[in-house]
Amino acid sequence: MNAIEKSVIHDISLAPSGRQKINWAKDHMPVLGRIRERVLVEKPLAGKRVAISLHLEAKTACMAELIRDAGAEVVITGSNPLSTQDDICAALVSEGVTVFARYNPTPEEYKSHFIMTLETKPDLIIDDGADLVTILHSERPDLLEQVKGGCEETTTGIKRLLSLEKSGQLKFPMIAVNDAFSKSLFDNRYGTGQSVWDGINRTTNLVVAGKTVVVIGYGWCGKGVAMRAKGLGARVIVVEIDAIKATEAHMEGFTVLPMKEAAKQGDFFVTVTGNSKVITKDHYEVMKDGAILANAGHFDIEIDKVSLEELSIQSEVVRKDITQYHLLDGRKINLLAEGRLVNLAAGDGHPAEIMDMTFALQVLSLLYLHQSNEKIGAHVIDVPYEIDEQVSRHFLESLGIQIDELTPEQTEYLGSWEI
Known part of the structure; x- marks a missing residue:
C-alpha cells in the first residue's frame, strides 16, 4: 500500500x-x-x-x-x-x-x-x-x-x-x-516566549500592557514567557518552588510570590512547570473576575480543570479556544485552548x-x-x-555572522596548568 x-x-x-x-x-x-x-x-x-x-x-x-x-x-x-x-x-x-x-x-x-x-x-x-x-x-x-x-x-x-x-x-x-x-x-526561551504570547494575543485580542501576568515556573520556558510579557508592558509575577530560580527572577526585576498570593493579583496566568495541578481550587476562589488561564507545559494537567468545573454553575465557549466558567459568586474565569499547549493549540507554535x-x-x-x-x-x-x-x-x-577561533598558542595555554 x-x-x-x-x-x-x-x-x-x-x-x-x-x-x-x-x-x-x-x-x-x-x-x-x-x-x-x-x-x-x-x-x-x-x-x-x-x-x-x-x-x-x-x-x-x-x-x-x-x-x-x-x-x-x-x-x-x-x-x-x-x-x-x-x-x-x-x-x-x-x-x-x-x-x-x-x-x-x-x-x-x-x-x-x-x-x-x-x-x-x-x-x-x-x-x-x-x-x-x-x-x-x-x-x-x-x-x-x-x-x-x-x-x-x-x-x-x-x-x-x-x-x-x-x-x-x-x-x-x-x-x-x-x-x-x-x-x-533558544527554543525553550525565545521560541516559547514568542509563541505563547502569539497564541494568547490572537486568541483573546486583549491588551497585555498594564496588566499583571503570573508566570508559574521559571525554567527556560518560563524565562521566555516572563521576558516577553515584560516587553509587552505587563507587570510580571513569578511563582517558583526552586530558591535559585526564584532568586534569578527577583534579580531580573520580577515580583516573586507564592501562588496563593499571586492568584489574587493576576490578569493572565501562564503555567510552565511540567507538573500537575499548579492552579487549583484554592486559587480559583481568590482570582479576579475575568482572569485568563493558559498552559504552556506539555500536558493539560497543570491547570486543574476538574476543580474549575466543580466550582462553576455554567461553562460556555465564548470565542474560539476560550471556555468561560461562571462561578457561583458571579465571577468568570477564562480557560484558553482547554488547558493544552496554548502556543500550538491556539497558535502556530x-x-x-x-x-x-x-x-x-x-x-x-x-x-x-x-x-x-x-x-x-x-x-x-x-x-x-x-x-x-x-x-x-x-x-x-x-545569517552571515562570523566568530573568532583560538590561535594555536591560545589553545596550548588553555590546555596547560602552567602560566
Missing part, C-alpha cells in the same frame, strides 16, 4: 494548503537545508523506518520530509490533539509520508494513532513527552525488539525517560535533545528559524544514534557537544 492508502487523516484534498505552509517554513529553515544537501547524496537512513510523535504543523513537516530525503520510510502522528493541522497531514501524505493524525480526535482515536504508528515496527523514533516510549514499555512490549533507540523533544519527556532508566526498565538508548544548549537556550535549530539537532542526533546505538546502551544521554555546536555554527553562517 502507498502512504495515502495506509494513512488515517481528515481530508487529502487539503494538501495544497498544507504545502504552502511547509514551503514557507522551509524557506526560513536554512540549517535543515544544509543538512538536506548532505543526506540527499549519502542516504544514511536507507532501509530504515522512523516513527515520529510531534506537534504536526509546518516546521515538523519540514523535518519529516528531510528524514525521508535521508532514505527512511517515515511514519508520523501528532503529540497533541489540538495542535495537529489537517492540511499539513494531507500534504505529508501526498509526498509519501504515512500519517496517523487529525485535528481534535476523540481520546480513543488519539490513543489509537500512537498504536498504529508503533505497529509499523520502526527502527528509530523521535518522541515528544515520551508517549511512544511509554506505550512501548507499558502496553506494547511486543513491539520493543525492532526499536534501536530514539530522541526526546521535551523536558517532560526527559523526566519520564530518566525515571524509566532509574527503574532499570529502559530497553533502548534515548538522546535528550531538549537539554542541548542549542535547544534549551515556535518561529520557523527557532525550530530550524531544534529539528536540526533532532536529525543529527538521530543519525548519531543510528550509528552508535549499540555503543550507547539502554541509557538517556545528552546530545554530543560537537552536534550541538555544529547546529549553532550553521545557524550563524546562515
Whole structure:
C-alpha cells in the first residue's frame, strides 16, 4: 500500500494548503537545508523506518520530509490533539509520508494513532513527552525488539525517560535533545516566549500592557514567557518552588510570590512547570473576575480543570479556544485552548528559524544514534557537544555572522596548568 492508502487523516484534498505552509517554513529553515544537501547524496537512513510523535504543523513537516530525503520510510502522528493541522497531514501524505493524525480526535482515536504508528515496527523514533516510549514499555512490549533507540523533544519527556532508566526498565538508548544548549537556550526561551504570547494575543485580542501576568515556573520556558510579557508592558509575577530560580527572577526585576498570593493579583496566568495541578481550587476562589488561564507545559494537567468545573454553575465557549466558567459568586474565569499547549493549540507554535535549530539537532542526533546505538546502551544521554555546536555554527553562517577561533598558542595555554 502507498502512504495515502495506509494513512488515517481528515481530508487529502487539503494538501495544497498544507504545502504552502511547509514551503514557507522551509524557506526560513536554512540549517535543515544544509543538512538536506548532505543526506540527499549519502542516504544514511536507507532501509530504515522512523516513527515520529510531534506537534504536526509546518516546521515538523519540514523535518519529516528531510528524514525521508535521508532514505527512511517515515511514519508520523501528532503529540497533541489540538495542535495537529489537517492540511499539513494531507500534504505529508501526498509526498509519501504515512500519517496517523487529525485535528481534535476523540481520546480513543488519539490513543489509537500512537498504536498504529508503533505497529509499523520502526527502527528509530523521535518522541515528544515520551508517549511512544511509554506505550512501548507499558502496553506494547511486543513491539520493543525492532526499536534501536530514539530522541526526546521535551523536558517532560526527559523526566519520564530518566525515571524509566532509574527503574532499570529502559530497553533502548534515548538522546535528550531538549537539554542541548542549542535547544534549551533558544527554543525553550525565545521560541516559547514568542509563541505563547502569539497564541494568547490572537486568541483573546486583549491588551497585555498594564496588566499583571503570573508566570508559574521559571525554567527556560518560563524565562521566555516572563521576558516577553515584560516587553509587552505587563507587570510580571513569578511563582517558583526552586530558591535559585526564584532568586534569578527577583534579580531580573520580577515580583516573586507564592501562588496563593499571586492568584489574587493576576490578569493572565501562564503555567510552565511540567507538573500537575499548579492552579487549583484554592486559587480559583481568590482570582479576579475575568482572569485568563493558559498552559504552556506539555500536558493539560497543570491547570486543574476538574476543580474549575466543580466550582462553576455554567461553562460556555465564548470565542474560539476560550471556555468561560461562571462561578457561583458571579465571577468568570477564562480557560484558553482547554488547558493544552496554548502556543500550538491556539497558535502556530515556535518561529520557523527557532525550530530550524531544534529539528536540526533532532536529525543529527538521530543519525548519531543510528550509528552508535549499540555503543550507547539502554541509557538517556545528552546530545554530543560537537552536534550541538555544529547546529549553532550553521545557524550563524546562515545569517552571515562570523566568530573568532583560538590561535594555536591560545589553545596550548588553555590546555596547560602552567602560566
